[in-house]
Amino acid sequence: MERKLIFMPRVFSSLFFALALSACGDAAMNFPVTKAGQAQLDGVTIIRLDQTYSGGADTLHSGHAVTNLPAVRRSEYRIGAGDVISIFVFDQPELAVPTSAETVTTGYLVRSDGNLTFPFIGTVEARGRAVEDLRLELVRRLSEFFPEPQVDVRVAEFASQKVVVGGEVAAPNTQFVQTSSLTLLEAINAAGGLKKDADTKAISIRRGGQNYRVDLEGFLSGSVAQNNPVLAGGDVVSVPRKTIREAYLLGEISKPSTVDLTETPLSLTQALSRQGGLDDLRADARGVFVFREIDGKTTVFQLDTSNPEGYLIGTRFALRPMDVIYVTRAPIQRWNDAISRFLPSVNATRAVRNL
Structure with a gap:
């Protein structure tokens, strides 16, 4: 019996020592970026989202990126061979x-x-x-x-300056640039218009041996005028078939799942709301992270939603396909999880000693 009494305090002492360390670590937990700005951690760029953050297209609710297709000036027609x-x-x-x-x-x-x-x-x-x-x-x-x-x-x-339009259009064809400038939308309409499954957000224009992506939907929505560019002779326009574009919500969210960005852009706040928001019992509202690949490297955006201002900032951050949103656990929940892991061992020890 004496041996039993000595052993049990040692078990509980070890348990509470581990839990105390865990609690201290959680209480003092610091997120990668505690103030406005960004940091580097293990080669990953971490950017804190707050009122001072200005990230260009990333903060636009429309989510429409401006094309980098070189602009063609609307100028007089130049005669060419074959005309x-x-x-x-x-x-x-x-x-x-x-x-x-x-x-x-x-x-x-x-x-x-x-x-x-x-x-x-x-x-x-x-x-x-x-x-x-x-x-x-x-x-x-x-x-x-x-x-x-x-x-x-x-x-x-007109025969010297050709534009080819193909893909998900009703009547793929070859068109000739004439005295009036030919825009992307005009070329698509002249090819019979878009098919039902056409993806207007990912149109490809090949010019000078290089492919450029054009989000025509950005122009149609009235927000990005540059996304209805003037075409040049030799351009090849390809309209792809629409594919599902998703972002992924994981961690301490009420309903972890995917959100569809195919038709309508969503802000970070919208995506969280559609999945029931953060888990009230388990989530750490300070730890909402968006993982995104940019130019082959991982960038993490960090948002604190412990107050309403955080959700307001989230309404201005547009999600992109393949984004991963992860919500961390709250410190108290880590404490509870630690207890739940230790208690089976304690109970088993008790049962053995009571034999």
């Missing part, structure tokens, strides 16, 4: 369009070398020139043969 140019000289019937290998019924063909041939003056460089520039050149050179020639120049057929 057919209509040239009419008033009161000069002998300059009517002849029929030859270098002409078609509607005008003069710009050859592969960028030139066209016109009666009396011969070869004229056309490629890369604006229509008005070419007209002035013809007037100057025809003035050597006719007094004050009146010349009208137009592009009769």
